[in-house]
Amino acid sequence: MHYIRFLKPPRLLGGRRGNAPSVLKAKVTVTTDLGESFLWANVDLVVELTDGTGKRVLERGKGYTWKGSEGMRSLEVELLIPAFRVKESGGVLRMLVRLREDFLSVENFERILGDSDEHEGTGEMGGVMAVRSMAIDIPSNQSLPIPPSTSMAERTFRFGISEIHIWEETGESIARHIWDAGLLLSAYLASISDPSSKKALPQLPSLQQTLSQKDLAIIELGAGCGIVGITLSTLFRKQISQILLTDLPEASEILTQNLASLSSSSSSSSSNNPNPNPNSKKISHQVLDWSSPLPQNISETKWDMVVVADCTYNPDVVPDLVQTLVRLGAASAEMLVLLAMKVRHDSEMVFFELMVQGGFVVRDKCKMSLPVLGGQGEEIEVFVFAVG
Numbered sequence: 165m166h167y168i169r170f171l172k173p174p175r176l177l178g179g180r181r182g183n184a185p186s187v188l189k190a191k192v193t194v195t196t197d198l199g200e201s202f203l204w205a206n207v208d209l210v211v212e213l214t215d216g217t218g219k220r221v222l223e224r225g226k227g228y229t230w231k232g233s234e235g236m237r238s239l240e241v242e243l244l245i246p247a248f249r250v251k252e253s254g255g256v257l258r259m260l261v262r263l264r265e266d267f268l269s270v271e272n273f274e275r276i277l278g279d280s281d282e283h284e285g286t287g288e289m290g291g292v293m294a295v296r297s298m299a300i301d302i303p304s305n306q307s308l309p310i311p312p313s314t315s316m317a318e319r320t321f322r323f324g325i326s327e328i329h330i331w332e333e334t335g336e337s338i339a340r341h342i343w344d345a346g347l348l349l350s351a352y353l354a355s356i357s358d359p360s361s362k363k364a365l366p367q368l369p370s371l372q373q374t375l376s377q378k379d380l381a382i383i384e385l386g387a388g389c390g391i392v393g394i395t396l397s398t399l400f401r402k403q404i405s406q407i408l409l410t411d412l413p414e415a416s417e418i419l420t421q422n423l424a425s426l427s428s429s430s431s432s433s434s435s436n437n438p439n440p441n442p443n444s445k446k447i448s449h450q451v452l453d454w455s456s457p458l459p460q461n462i463s464e465t466k467w468d469m470v471v472v473a474d475c476t477y478n479p480d481v482v483p484d485l486v487q488t489l490v491r492l493g494a495a496s497a498e499m500l501v502l503l504a505m506k507v508r509h510d511s512e513m514v515f516f517e518l519m520v521q522g523g524f525v526v527r528d529k530c531k532m533s534l535p536v537l538g539g540q541g542e543e544i545e546v547f548v549f550a551v552g
């Protein structure tokens with residue numbers, strides 16, 4: 165998967181006099197999840213001005229070509245904005261950058277699970293994730309909400325009538341953003357949440373059995389911006405009574421933002437519904453550092469499932485991660501661990517040795533392919549462990 169990212173978030177320039185148009189300028193790049201490699205295929209990008217919801221397109225800018233084959237690493241984009249748009253906006257204008265090729269532009273969980281149907285998925289080609297900026301800082305507008313201390317950007321995922329909005333950090337810091345394993349796991353969970361889905365997916369019977377039960381208590385470790393937990397809480401709302409997203413203190417701001425965004429969104433895709441999402445009461449976040457003992461409220465809860473996505477890449481912290489899983493399992497003999505990973509190097513295999521030593525057994529596992537545009541496809545592995 166490739167992700168369009170704002171290296172420099174959009175800034176509004178000019179247009180201070182009379183009806184002179186303003187120019188919105190930003191710098192974007194297109195990279196993999198780690199940000200270690202740039203898209204080297206050539207693709208056409210579209211830059212659009214949207215309202216505050218990010219959904220209604222107000223102005224369409226000129227197109228740009230990302231010249232990956234020429235080694236492009238960043239691209240300055242701009243959008244001319246008529247003065248009346250700035251005046252009418254109330255301070256909430258946003259920039260959307262997406263691929264012109266609709267079927268490769270990812271804003272939909274069904275597109276992520278590549279299949280051969282080009283009308284539904286990105287097929288064997290791989291997709292590029294669209295991005296929306298925060299509300300653009302309009303200097304004269306004093307009524308703007310105080311922006312978060314970190315620059316953020318939003319990804320949107322549709323699934324049936326549900327919409328999931330995930331904010332991630334942007335700019336030079338890319339620590340808390342969406343990772344491929346969490347993304348693919350979320351798309352997989354979305355697909356199995358829909359009994360009418362015709363997608364031929366690998367089966368994980370123990371996971372499906374657990375997710376068919378009621379009153380589930382679920383905890384996520386290393387949740388990052390929370391895509392997997394938020395997807396679970398949105399699409400399995402009848403089954404889940406409590407879901408707790410945990411990470412280091414550095415992730416608290418982005419998790420707060422994403423849970424606030426969840427609670428302000430309606431439970432359906434309609435933006436006219438003034439009622440807060442009732443489901444958001446079941447989801448919360450808390451700091452949980454794997455190198456520390458479990459907080460009392462966590463150690464005293466009988467968890468049905470622990471979710472871990474893309475957290476096994478650093479062998480130095482894996483012993484603490486497994487120790488945390490062992491502590492969680494001590495109170496819950498029926499607990500499952502749902503783990504998704506993109507194997508990046510052999511040293512990650514130590515996780516499996518430690519899980520065996522910790523008394524866990526693999527109940528189910530599968531591999532899912534993740535096509536990569538202009539590059540070699542990758543694989544995401546998903547494991548379901550039980551307490552042995």
Ligand SMILES: C[S@@+](CC[C@H](N)C(=O)[O-])C[C@H]1O[C@@H](n2cnc3c(N)ncnc32)[C@H](O)[C@@H]1O
Pocket residue numbers: 340341342343345346347385386387388389390391410411412415452453454455472473474475481484
């Ligand atoms: C690659 S990110 C994955 C984020 C998310 N699960 C996803 O798939 O998008 C790994 C996450 O593990 C968290 N992490 C790393 N060491 C940790 C520790 N000792 N305790 C708790 N979380 C930790 C990081 O803060 C980061 O959010």
